[in-house]
Amino acid sequence: MSENQCPSCNNELDWEGEYVCKTCQVSYKKIGYCPDCEAELEKLQACGAANYFCNSCNELKSKSRVRFEFAAN
Ligand SMILES: [Zn+2]
Ligand SMILES: [Zn+2]
16 A cells, blocks of 8 residues: 555655645645644654654654645645
8 A cells, every 4th residue: 555645536646846646636745743642743854864853742753653644735
């Protein structure tokens, strides 16, 4: 199963600087939510790796625990 699926039609999203569904012709941004407090996480780009920081918990969250959702732009 793909990790980047359109929430409307479940087709795989293309990456073009943002996530795009060719079928729905909608672009999405990927938003991470804190697994502990449900707050929207801040994405920190460091050394080629993405880290997710929760401003509510005031700590970094492991990517494997982060819940991702696609929001239409
Ligand atoms: Zn779609
Ligand atoms: Zn949190």
